[in-house]
Amino acid sequence: MGIIGTGFIGRIHARAARQAGARLVGVAGADLANATEGAQALGAEKAFEPVTELITSGLIDVLHVCTPTISGPAYASVGRTWKLDADERRSVLAELRENLRPVLAYAGERGVRVGVEPLNRYETSLINTVEQALDALPDECSLALDTYHLNIEESSPAQAVRDAGSRIALIQVCGTDRGAPGSDHFDRTAFAAEVKDADYTGPLVIESFTPDNTTIATAASIWPPRAASQDDLATDGLASLRTL
CATH class of the missing domain: 3.20.20.150 (Divalent-metal-dependent TIM barrel enzymes)
Known part of the structure; x- marks a missing residue:
């Protein structure tokens, strides 16, 4: 799965998904620095920027859009x-x-x-x-x-x-x-x-x-x-x- 959004809501989704057995492949944020920091904080495998790179990567089956x-x-x-x-x-x-x-x-x-x-x-x-x-x-x-x-x-x-x-x-x-x-x-x-x-x-x-x-x-x-x-x-x- 992938997550768009690196804030509080993103952390909640990442924790819930991990508890359900999902693999968090990538995170996309406002820019590459934000995505990189978010990927590290959320335990994702990779940071993506722009968002379309995550969407079209072919690596995810589910995408969570986590707005604040x-x-x-x-x-x-x-x-x-x-x-x-x-x-x-x-x-x-x-x-x-x-x-x-x-x-x-x-x-x-x-x-x-x-x-x-x-x-x-x-x-x-x-x-x-x-x-x-x-x-x-x-x-x-x-x-x-x-x-x-x-x-x-x-x-x-x-x-x-x-x-x-x-x-x-x-x-x-x-x-x-x-x-x-x-x-x-x-x-x-x-x-x-x-x-x-x-x-x-x-x-x-x-x-x-x-x-x-x-x-x-x-x-x-x-x-x-x-x-x-x-x-x-x-x-x-x-x-x-x-x-x-």
């Missing part, structure tokens, strides 16, 4: 929905803020951003929109935006990006059917323009799922396959993103 961001719905189990009156919502959000602060402090000391992700109304009843997230979360907490959820909950996904601005830590993209981006009705041109204006320079992550994984398929309601194969989904999605 931890993202997800860090407030409730996916699929848990319940009716909240105004008092209960205030109480639950106050508890969320209290419990997030030590996590944010710990992550901040290690150069890691925490991005909390609003989910659509069918997957949570707590935080569905960017507006709710900005109102509910501590100022030092970032956001993870997912076009699938934005398409359901936001009257204007582009405006949601504009509102989130510098708080954006990660952007996940997929089709409105949770397949490959580009084959759906989502206005990616307007969305991409707002992402650029927000000075977001992180990855655009294609988050899709396969019905072959029963646990994830059930949680995300993925019944028919979203593509002929997962490779097709990735290839078609990347081709669409490269046109933006």
